[in-house]
Amino acid sequence: MRKTTLIAIAILIQLLFAGIPAVGQTENITRQETLRGSITPEREWWDVLHYHLSVEFLPETKRLKGSNEIIFKSVKPGNKMQIDLQPPLAITKVAHGNSSLKFEREGNVYWVMFEKAIPAGVEDKVEVFYEGVPVVSKNPPWVGGITWGRDDLGEHFIMTTCQGIGASIWWPNKDHGADEPDRGMQISVTVPERLTAVSNGRLKKTDHDVAAKKRTFHWEVVNPINNYGVNVNIGNYVNFSEKYKGKGGVLDLEYWVLAHQKEAAMKWFKEVPRTLAAFEHWFGKYPFYEDSYKLVSVSYPGMEHQSSVTYGNWFTNGYLARDMCGCGVGFKFDFIIVHESAHEWFGNNISMKDAADMWIHEGFANYSENLFVEYHFGKKDAEDYVIGTRRGIRNDRPIIGTYGSNREGSGDMYPKGGNMLHTIRNIINDDAKWLSILRGLNADFWHQTVTTEQIENYISTKAGIDLGKVFDQYLRTTMIPVLKYNVSGKTVRFHYEKVVKGFAMPIRVTINGKEVKLTPTEQQQTFDFSEEIKTFEVNRNFYIQ
């Protein structure tokens, strides 16, 4: 074959594979992805203790200007620090004590050089100054950036979103899930004086610079917070509040909505107490009593910003007036309030270290919707709901993404993740035990960042069943187990197809109205019933075909 033909074939192969996402492949991870998604040596040596972000939003020029004071502890000696900030924003200065540190840029990353190495075990701080015209979000919250919007009455309505792309799209930080500020964060936001800025945690004070016609709102979070959970919303906000008597004492529920939405919101947000009641039952106490619970009105559907859940679901049931299960049950509750609030437990209390494990946030949040339904409407509706959401599963690629590269897995992490958990509950088949596992996860991983392996091992250990193959099947392949069976007289012959090696998930079937447990494998087995088999039905709660 001639060389030109070989080249032509090589180009053809490249073209054929160009459209296929590289999930599971490691060879085409770019250096920028590695810097963003892995724990580099320049990140590893220091642990974030506290952030104080001070940022001014300038709506007229669509600019940001501010600084982030980073208090850290060196876990080993280090003299070069990775700080993430995405262009067009730029770092202008890094202050360390009385001196300014040298730094250089490599794409989305800054390399900050200390004059001499910081020894291990030292608490220190740097203040990173930055400014510029940030990326504008083209489709919040799915595409990150700033939304410089207007409300229905023409007033500025500005918000940040950064899930996936990362918080460094709008403020400088260590942009990796594994390191949250242990002592929390302060967020000081300066805006034109007629506007109100709402961020995470509690509003500690407001400064008014009359001459400059500006106000600064100082918000404080005392608990660890994941970077993408930090947000700022600016508009013509008013607030109202109520007290919720929960498992951790009295919880302040704070609602921030636009002035003209207040009447509707005061009626509609009755959804919040019953949501918290359901989730405190299933998962244990709300994880951030000190920081309050907040619901903040925005112009996009919603996001799980910690202690500052954002809401834009039109004050109506379903998800943007759609029923997620197609079974009617989705119209019984406000999807955004329920789903995003569930993330306070799975996403904010228990957070993924690596974006490849994002199902820990979304699989459990999807699953939580059915737990909310069970708590308020009973088991039948809950099963209808979670099983109904299977219609959204595409099995296009695995749920787990590519580690070390900030690449998430398939969007199946929502409905398939939820259905995997529902299936596992049915394998365990002990509701008291399952409840203790859900509560135990939130207690034992309280305010921690975790890996999929930790969650897997925890559930297997507490269940007393090795669920490793079940997790492998649903998280790491796109195959749905197929149960092949054949009924003849008193005998049923059965086996699994399309399963990972060693897969032996027990299921329950109903034969002539009587429940029977079978443990199919890839090998053909037979089961003899006591009488002629007239009906054979597989329990619908197991996600198999």
Ligand SMILES: [Zn+2]
């Ligand atoms: Zn979610």
